Amino acid sequence: MRGRIVRYSKATALAGLALTATLAISSEVDAEQNEVLKILHTNDIHATFDNFGKAAGYIDQVREEYDNVLYLDAGDYASGNPVVDLNYGIPMIEAFNEANLDVLTIGNHEFDYGQDHLINNMETSTATWLGANVDTGDTGVDNPEPYTMIDLDGVSVAILGITQAPPATAPANVEGMTFESDYAAVAAAYEEELTSEADVIIALTHIGYNEDRQLAEDVDYFDVIIGGHSHTTLNSPQIVNGTPIVQTGSNLNNLGELTLAIENNEVTEVDGTLVPVADLDTMNEDVQAVIDHYNSEMDEVLGEVIGYSENGLSRDGRFQQDAPLGNFWTDAMREWAEADVAFTNNGGIRDSIPSGDVTLNEIYTIEPFANEIMTIEMTGEAIGNVLEYSYSRDGRNQIDLQVSGMEYEILTGMTGQLSDVNMTIDGSPLEDEETYTVAVADYIGTGGSGYEFEGEVLQETVAS
Template structure:
């Protein structure tokens, strides 16, 4: 009897434990459902704003069909959505550049771009073409620090900012442009570019008028960081100009900074969560979407791109000038040559630098006497190189010249603004050099503005340009050659060059 009672007690104990376990499961399930309700309520209490952004496209339209599909897909998925661009739509692809930007504007209209900030290369085609591009656009061009001071200029005063009313949400976007922009001086005549700090302070009142405040800038990553550090103003800075690849937004002083590289290789993807009641931002997430990884494309956009490319077969035959002398590269390893002189003069014309240097390896062909076409320019400079301007000491410049000759015991750099003589021993090896600017020996302690191509600036062929980068993207080289050719034709009627003694090789005494 006692034994039965004992077993019965054990069975009762087991049943009790089982019952408690089952109740515990139900309790956990109920708690889980409660947590889920809480999460749903939390989601109801926030508004999510999706922003897709690009910058420094530089006329690269080849992958626009893939970009279009990604943008449209995200637009349909999100109730609150903006598509923004941080400038430099132009300069980089002859398909676009030789039509003064029309193809990319038409494509961005199809992609329903909401706003773009004016970049320095958006002035490259000249004022009439910049104005025409703005007129063709279905989206606003922004630049709060660009002021039209000459009312006769074709460029109309750009909007400083735009406020988007997105149902429950207001989003302010302030545009800022490099000051002054790196482009041909003639392209910005009659325009004044205000100091960034002065402009930001002028429009700081917008902070209190919107739920989300975005700086859409084309000033470079270092300036963006300075703005974030000194002003607790913007929620997000979407930047351009420095071609910086920022995988995830970096945060400085509660400001998220984003940039999506260049040339349409990435799409920036940002999500901003805003508390519905307080209108305060509770979270910002961001990433870059590699365009190369995208699989789906918009066939209508693809057909447009292919049509533009087909049209260029004829457009590349456009005559931009003529030459009686021809522009040869022959002899470039021993001295300055006509094409090298024209080329580097065009680079200096672009920025007004003291000195221009370009490497012989980048000069891929000669131009024969007769008509010069756009296709000729893109044949002699097929790389679509940009250019970079440095502030360098005379000694640093001399070091570059020394390195250039020692690479192969021959001339490797064509030049404008600088005349240099290489002194060699009886074996043809470098001994010393004499550098002159404006007929005077270069001051080794003085600083000069030197423009070169982006290949050399980034260390190509082992070069090292020691100095301060003052213009990281000073202008597309092919475009600079075309603009300068047109300038010479207006002034002289023919593009004629000789070897001028800019570069000499002498035996050391």
């Protein structure tokens, strides 16, 4: 049930071996050594908690076998399952509490429910919430701790939390808050403090795998970086500048398991593996009771059949071109808003619709963020600027906007860099100075993911 295990030894790193290359496969850290620290970790669960009872049962099993065990989550427990999301995250928090989650780094989607619900979730949670680069200001939301120190039989473990800055959520959700985007500077600010007080230092991040790699290049005092946000499945620790980096993927497909060997209060070896959650036969009955309760409570509402699809509507291919579900979704937006054009971002289309009966559950699963439709009067030039940004933002060079009411074609050079955008309506080019009524999901319409829909806002929310 496990992936391969790879051993990382600080001793061999200091000996100058090229640990950025493939590591040698070896057995697990010997449990008979002086100290063994077990860390179970998750990230980007996105409210997919139906199998969480299994994962919690496995965590219980490890806790029974070993004295020093921590369970950490690298953020984004929220947004992805209407059973959780229509209850503003509380079902996941209650499941975490029953599983005795120790530490959580706040992810960008933890902000999705709004500040009042974030306050409630933080107050309800028994875990320590981290975010060294977060300042909640005067919003009333408690500022996450920058780090936490945990003593395990005389071994001091420091866990520093860093989250995405700015977080990808609707701007209104983080109004009044500030986020430091220089992750290396944030980590460096705590280096002297943590290295003088802790035997083991862990970065629990929600910034993505590429940023974790850069962090490891810039800062070398972490014993391990446990990451999230990019949904990267790392079957074994990846070593960058002597620092192991781990991540489990997403949607609770895997549970991460780390074994740290500690001799003379220093980490000497790190083993890491992924445990496929669906294959587990363990169970925490208290966690499962929480899951069953909320699933049962919401079944009558979410099970309502509201339509039928003969062939299904897939979101596949959306990063290269228009997708069937993207067409359907934006067509509905445009018709509802009586607009000329409609846009929605690919990140707001979270699942496909299978053939057969279509239920409310499937609609909520596709769009779990409670976005509203807004309308903006925009010039053809402004629409073109949005489309150029959508393709090239953050250097992604991929389609990000599904559209109705017009067609657009991205032209690129040989390296995939944006060259131009062709835009037409019914075969005729959009005019730069002509104005068009554009319906858009309010997440991107109000600046989410860096979008700027320049124009006059006609309706902040299209009324029913």
